[in-house]
Amino acid sequence: MGYGYAIGEFSSIIGISVYTLRYYEKENLIIPERKENGRRLYSDGDVSWIQFIKRLKDTGMPIKEIQKYARLRVKGDSTLEERMEMLIQHRAVLKDEIAAMQEHLANLDDKIIYYKTEIKKKHQCAG
Amino acid sequence: MGYGYAIGEFSSIIGISVYTLRYYEKENLIIPERKENGRRLYSDGDVSWIQFIKRLKDTGMPIKEIQKYARLRVKGDSTLEERMEMLIQHRAVLKDEIAAMQEHLANLDDKIIYYKTEIKKKHQCAG
DNA sequence: ATACAATATAGAGTTAACTCGAGGTCAAGT
DNA sequence: ACTTGACCTCGAGTTAACTCTATATTGTAT
Numbered sequence: 191m192g193y194g195y196a197i198g199e200f201s202s203i204i205g206i207s208v209y210t211l212r213y214y215e216k217e218n219l220i221i222p223e224r225k226e227n228g229r230r231l232y233s234d235g236d237v238s239w240i241q242f243i244k245r246l247k248d249t250g251m252p253i254k255e256i257q258k259y260a261r262l263r264v265k266g267d268s269t270l271e272e273r274m275e276m277l278i279q280h281r282a283v284l285k286d287e288i289a290a291m292q293e294h295l296a297n298l299d300d301k302i303i304y305y306k307t308e309i310k311k312k313h314q315c316a317g
Numbered sequence: 318m319g320y321g322y323a324i325g326e327f328s329s330i331i332g333i334s335v336y337t338l339r340y341y342e343k344e345n346l347i348i349p350e351r352k353e354n355g356r357r358l359y360s361d362g363d364v365s366w367i368q369f370i371k372r373l374k375d376t377g378m379p380i381k382e383i384q385k386y387a388r389l390r391v392k393g394d395s396t397l398e399e400r401m402e403m404l405i406q407h408r409a410v411l412k413d414e415i416a417a418m419q420e421h422l423a424n425l426d427d428k429i430i431y432y433k434t435e436i437k438k439k440h441q442c443a444g
Numbered sequence: 445a446t447a448c449a450a451t452a453t454a455g456a457g458t459t460a461a462c463t464c465g466a467g468g469t470c471a472a473g474t
Numbered sequence: 475a476c477t478t479g480a481c482c483t484c485g486a487g488t489t490a491a492c493t494c495t496a497t498a499t500t501g502t503a504t
Contacts, residue, residue: 196480197480198480207462207463208480208481209464210461210462210463212482212483213461213462213463227469227470227481228470228481230482245424245425248417249418249421249425253460253461254460267435270432270439274432274433277425277429277432280425281425281426284421284422284425285422288415288418288419288422291414291415291418294372295376295411295412298372298407298408298411299408301369301404302401302405305401305404306401308394309398309401323450323451324450324452325449325450325451334492335450335451336493337491337492339452339453340493354451354452354499354501355451355452355499355500356451356500357451357452380490380491
């Protein structure tokens with residue numbers, strides 16, 4: 191048993207379908223090594239990298255943007271500043287989104303309270 | 318000048334394109350009255366309703382789900398409980414999402430700090 | 445009366461992000 | 475030897491949510 195994971199194993203470790211993994215590769219997000227026979231060989235580094243990609247996705251970063259980040263990452267240390275800038279930007283967006291969601295939540299709460307009083311009124315059936 | 322708004326005016330009040338408004342109508346989310354000549358006539362009630370729809374959308378509720386809510390709303394008071402249930406459900410989902418976002422934010426912060434130290438190292442140029 | 449802008453419908457086109465199907469290779473077990 | 479299952483590529487299909495085009499009417503200003 192050598193090091194690294196075949197695509198199926200990698201897929202079940204990280205919870206992303208093999209279809210999607212191949213799609214991500216086509217989009218240059220994650221490019222694993224290949225064995226002599228042409229089969230993909232994912233490393234432990236790939237595990238953490240794809241988990242970071244997941245995080246970016248889950249926070250609403252579009253694939254085009256993640257692509258840009260991935261391109262910089264491949265270039266190495268000379269792009270550290272630029273990548274940090276991207277994350278700082280993204281962080282700001284995320285903060286705003288959280289604030290907006292919290293406002294939405296408060297609003298939803300109000301609406302639910304309103305529903306409660308309306309339902310109470312309805313069940314009283316006598317003015 | 319009667320009451321109500323033509324689609325263009327309504328569109329600019331609420332910030333949704335006329336295309337999208339007609340699409341929402343096709344999907345039965347919001348169905349304005351019509352004038353004798355067939356043109357749409359949106360009311361003030363439609364303003365608050367579409368704003369609520371926006372809120373649901375912004376919190377990630379898919380159109381199919383909003384459709385379901387809209388269908389209940391049209392049925393009137395007999396569906397109050399069911400609608401409230403939907404909102405309570407949605408509220409729970411939203412809360413979880415906010416929590417996840419906050420975790421993502423913390424993680425992003427860590428990554429940014431890591432970048433800062435890496436960049437510092439890089440600029441020292443001497444072990 | 446005529447031009448122009450806003451509106452109407454039906455249906456086609458777009459974009460993002462997958463998701464799948466067809467057809468082929470290859471290593472391992474029986 | 476042969477079947478099976480995981481893998482490969484390429485390209486087509488899907489879904490959600492718009493977005494636009496073509497064509498036709500209609501209301502208002504000159």
